[in-house]
Amino acid sequence: MEKGLSGNIAKAFLQSKLTVLLMVAFLLIGGYSTLLMPREEEPQIQVPMADIFIAYPGASPKEVETKVSAPLEKVISNIKGVEYVYSTSMSGQTMLIVQFLVGEDVERSLVKLYSEIMKNMDKMPQG
Known part of the structure; x- marks a missing residue:
């Protein structure tokens, strides 16, 4: 059975040991960006x-x-x-x-x- 492009990409990620490393890296980058993101506890929104x-x-x-x-x-x-x-x-x-x-x-x-x-x-x- 022919898998096509998306099937080949999925197969490559499933067989690669790099997938776990990429997932951990993305998780760490997401956590780091969440900490750096500016935010206010009570933003001043003016509703006339x-x-x-x-x-x-x-x-x-x-x-x-x-x-x-x-x-x-x-x-x-x-x-x-x-x-x-x-x-x-x-x-x-x-x-x-x-x-x-x-x-x-x-x-x-x-x-x-x-x-x-x-x-x-x-x-x-x-x-």
Whole structure:
């Protein structure tokens, strides 16, 4: 039966005494490089985030969610660079947490967020 190129290479490695030596050498080189590799215990990764608090006095949590939180979530999630939008609706108020993609410029992200909210203020209830 014909073995082909890969079969011949495998046969050469199986029969060679050099294979064990190469494996030990690669293991030692890998261990040495692991020790030399720079690493941080707690790397400083900056994730731009924004908290938005909105008061809607006298409204129930359900009303706050349907009239304020849900429309704002849709508007904010369409902003380029926004990764997640979380909201919590309570009696008379709501809190939205906007998380941008890692690496986004914090100031530009906040300016985009502010201008998008201001553009859509006419959709929010008065109060």
